Amino acid sequence: MASKTAPKEEVVDYSLNNPDTLTKYKTAAQISEKVLAEVSKLCVAGAKIVDICDKGDKLIEEEIAKVFRGKKITKGFSHPTTISPSAFVTPYTPLSTDEKENAVELEAGEAIKIQLGAQIDGFGSIVCNTILIGQDDNVVEGRSADLILATHYANELLLRLMVPPGVLATGTDEEKAKAASAKAPTQSKITSLLEKVVKSYDCNLVESTTSWVFERNEIEGKKKIVIAPGENSKGEGSPEVGEVWGVEMGVSLGSGKVKQFEQRTTLHRRTTTTYSLKRPSSRKVLSEVQKKFGTFPFSLRQLEDERDAKSGVIECVRNNVIRAYEVVGDKDNSPVARLLSTIAITKNGITKLGGPPALDLAKYKTDNKITDEEVLAILEQPISRNTGSKSKNKKKKKPAKKTATTAAKSEEDEDEEESDDE
Template identity: 35%
Template structure:
């Protein structure tokens, strides 16, 4: 076996060290999720909750591998997002945003953590109220949860991505709900949050993916989004995009000194994984 082959072999789940890092990242991000859920109360500012989630991940990962001879990158793999009601996903506002949670809001939380580039992501739906949820809110939560459980049982060696897509749509239909179009579940690799193998939530003329078969020792982030509506995302308001990821396959020719400085900082702090513009603003770059 060549050195390259040995290195590649060590980067999947056949390596106990890799498994340990995945588990460590998963433990931290699940604790962060519990913290965020507790903070979801009426009149709480969304940006404050997002910042607390990210800060917890940075603190906990910062305490790991302190004495390692080799530098181990670790921290936030995907910024904490709180997407409320009709907002589908990935809302992580700027510090100046004054949006607050209200009683009865349905909040979709998603966030990610990594240790040495091995990524664990988590998502959860929480309704801001003390009592049990009923009606359509209960239906859509049950649909998403059941679909996720079915998907996890189908992401197995020998099964195909289409098997998952077909199954989760049938589950949602049983609850009189729809799986939201355009949602992709990606294979995860070291420092890669959007791998080439993809599970498409719903096939349509505008979005298609290659057929793929799951293999031994692969890792996937399964993302299930259900709706009581048609499952077709629509633009309801102009929320500013705040989450970015550098396109590593592109070259940037920046003429302005300020632009080159900003890109240099981003390249040093967030060379591969997604980040929120809040981190950049903290650096007083804008």
């Protein structure tokens, strides 16, 4: 009697070549951006950070429940809602059971960073924006304007430096081939160019600001770009077509050097390390984390019993089963701004999947401006090819500074309708 052969498991293509992958990334990104907008409205002077974080997480859960109904796929958080006060660099999410940190309120005028994200089938989109509390429609001047504009233009420059050589090349076949054979900028060159931007506004890059390649169930892939690297930190690899990246920019009104803050570490992430945990509370925490969050970041306040989680996570961290994200901030306690966008790199350039909203440049007034010709030239470059989905009227050339400003802003508005045919 002939033996039956087991059916072959279907190999699923999780790359961007599979349209479903891009759909899932975009769906997660739309949720992330929608919740970011709602959380931003909650950020007013006197509001408690822990309350805003809780509301943000509930909004993510509500939006996630509306999509891919009935599908046997995981969906949830790619990053919990975090609200980082002015001098904080890393995402911050206090606990309701910590009396001191539970009472932390937002203060008028401070630069706060909102970071959060959703994931569909392991394809996560994380977004971060910096807002000034209480400014709303007011015109922002002085050092606050310097910080926001420096961060905006540095971010726009970095996005353009993420485009692989030759992707947007035009001209003859020979010219295109020459452009494609050029080497991507080194990470030291990237830092050097970004420093020119932020120093134009008398600011500094935040030490070891890192952008990562995103993969399925992984927000810290094999490649990374480290800006202004600190001791023992360096980048690895260059962006390529077919990749998704989390692109981060961090700028400080101080030196940009960082230090560990005294606040409790509440943001964690499961690693791939296996270890036989001894304590029941530790095993309970790990089991809950695996079920709810997989390998994506989570806050201890998201676990069933916050008090048990605080004790149970200790053994997990000690044995590297769970990684702790220390609370880090500006060494001088100076205000810090951060932006984070999730992008896809395609043959048509960069598609912004999710990110901070377009900045209304008219609201920020300062005497400082970018004058470096190399930087201005890069800022005038597009981040994606116009695929003809909409006809656009070409604008007349404007002076260098205004042209760079217009280009950087218009790219934010246009990329949604470009590069969608991948």
